[in-house]
Amino acid sequence: MLLRDAHNRIIRDLRVSLTDRCNFRCFYCLPNGEPPMARKETILTFEEIAEICEIFVSLGIEKIRLTGGEPLLRKDVESLIEKLAKLKFQTSNSKFQILENPKSKIQNPKLKDLALTTNGFSLEKRAENLKKLGLDRVTISLDSLKKENFKKITGVDKLDEVLTAIEAAKRAKLEPIRINAVIVRGWNEDEIVELARFARETEVSMRYIEYMPLDSAHEWDRKLVVSGKEIRERISQVFPLILKESSRGAETAWKYAFADGAKGEIGIIAPVTEMFCGACSRIRLTADGQLRTCLFSTTEHNLRDVLRSGATRTEIVEFIQSVVMKKEASHSINGKDFAPASRSMSFIGG
Ligand code: SAM
Ligand code: SF4
Numbered sequence: 106m107l108l109r110d111a112h113n114r115i116i117r118d119l120r121v122s123l124t125d126r127c128n129f130r131c132f133y134c135l136p137n138g139e140p141p142m143a144r145k146e147t148i149l150t151f152e153e154i155a156e157i158c159e160i161f162v163s164l165g166i167e168k169i170r171l172t173g174g175e176p177l178l179r180k181d182v183e184s185l186i187e188k189l190a191k192l193k194f195q196t197s198n199s200k201f202q203i204l205e206n207p208k209s210k211i212q213n214p215k216l217k218d219l220a221l222t223t224n225g226f227s228l229e230k231r232a233e234n235l236k237k238l239g240l241d242r243v244t245i246s247l248d249s250l251k252k253e254n255f256k257k258i259t260g261v262d263k264l265d266e267v268l269t270a271i272e273a274a275k276r277a278k279l280e281p282i283r284i285n286a287v288i289v290r291g292w293n294e295d296e297i298v299e300l301a302r303f304a305r306e307t308e309v310s311m312r313y314i315e316y317m318p319l320d321s322a323h324e325w326d327r328k329l330v331v332s333g334k335e336i337r338e339r340i341s342q343v344f345p346l347i348l349k350e351s352s353r354g355a356e357t358a359w360k361y362a363f364a365d366g367a368k369g370e371i372g373i374i375a376p377v378t379e380m381f382c383g384a385c386s387r388i389r390l391t392a393d394g395q396l397r398t399c400l401f402s403t404t405e406h407n408l409r410d411v412l413r414s415g416a417t418r419t420e421i422v423e424f425i426q427s428v429v430m431k432k433e434a435s436h437s438i439n440g441k442d443f444a445p446a447s448r449s450m451s452f453i454g455g
Pocket of ligand 1: 172173223246
């Protein structure tokens with residue numbers, strides 16, 4: 106049984122936000138810090154997250170990405186990774202159950218990919234162990250290679266730590282390593298080429314992301330968006346690129362190789378100027394247990410209450426299926442009546 110929405114898209118990709126909190130203050134995300142913390146009891150426990158993930162995997166979810174806020178701020182995230190990694194080994198005749206919970210019933214599908222998006226702040230020392238526990242790969246955010254600019258963008262003076270984290274992730278083989286860079290006019294578009302050089306030298310996949318209207322300060326302005334086209338052109342002038350595949354499939358990024366054969370990869374994610382909703386295969390779970398069918402949704406669906414009401418597995422599955430059926434055909438950033446998402450990026454889980 107697969108999760109299929111009303112527009113015939115199959116949902117394969119679950120993003121789980123582990124916390125709303127963050128120790129960075131990226132101006133495009135959480136510039137003024139978090140509002141008073143959500144009540145602790147509203148945040149899903151690791152047992153609840155594992156139970157939900159197991160059900161999603163039984164419904165055909167193949168990729169799970171842990172994100173936030175800063176997911177590594179959540180205490181003992183390692184124990185959750187260990188639980189979720191077991192979803193990669195389920196088989197139809199497995200006696201193995203990740204949870205001692207009668208609602209948990211092992212079915213055929215398996216998790217194929219367990220990933221984590223992090224600002225890298227505390228990754229260096231933890232990378233190796235995370236890999237051992239079953240994390241497949243990491244995406245690390247890096248918007249600038251200049252110390253001062255990094256500090257201006259993120260609010261913290263931690264460029265060296267992030268660069269060290271990238272090295273540690275490489276050593277731990279948390280690969281393919283992706284680096285996310287949000288490009289914003291007047292802030293870091295002058296670093297586009299240097300970031301591509303970094304991708305070549307460190308042999309990572311550099312993902313350039315258009316600035317989206319998801320900042321908590323609501324200061325997004327279309328004039329600040331550097332389009333995917335402009336990013337591609339700026340890189341190509343110095344490092345000619347070859348498109349890897351003519352179609353993105355369910356991927357959000359257009360992927361490019363360097364024409365001269367250098368290692369490393371360029372990915373361009375352009376949700377504002379080159380909408381990719383038609384192939385979207387994602388669903389999101391917030392730290393407080395709300396299902397979101399789109400980054401830009403203005404409504405959420407309270408899975409936490411369903412789970413905590415003692416619902417049977419069948420009831421939980423039916424709830425998830427009914428939510429998936431409500432998945433929006435597309436976002437409307439470019440429409441006249443665009444309404445900002447009900448929560449900002451750090452709460453939704455990027
Ligand atoms: N704290 C982690 C990190 O920064 O990697 C994970 C959470 S963060 C919300 C996930 C990704 O969302 C980051 O790569 C970040 O750059 C991106 N992001 C945040 N706000 C954004 C915005 N307004 N537009 C585009 N991307 C954004
Ligand atoms: Fe924190 Fe990540 Fe948002 Fe930056 S992008 S403020 S690191 S959650």
